[in-house]
Amino acid sequence: MRPTKSPLQAMVLYSAILSQLVGSVLIGLFTGMWLDDQFGTAPLFLIIGLLTGLAIGVWAMLKTVQKFESGDR
Structure with missing residues (x-):
């Protein structure tokens, strides 16, 4: 079972x-x-x-979400 994340963490994301x-x-x-x-x-x-800016933004967004979901800080 995954630990729950606080609403503040979601706001940061x-x-x-x-x-x-x-x-x-x-x-x-x-x-x-x-x-x-x-x-x-x-x-x-x-x-x-x-x-190009849109592509880089989407790539960075995906990396950020991956990092958030994996639990890394």
């Missing part, structure tokens, strides 16, 4: 997931916008940065 997803998407978005300004390729790097 949700906060970590939210910050990882939002942070990585925003970094990818602004990096793409900056690269578009540098090279004059209007939406190309914006889309690439957005998708």
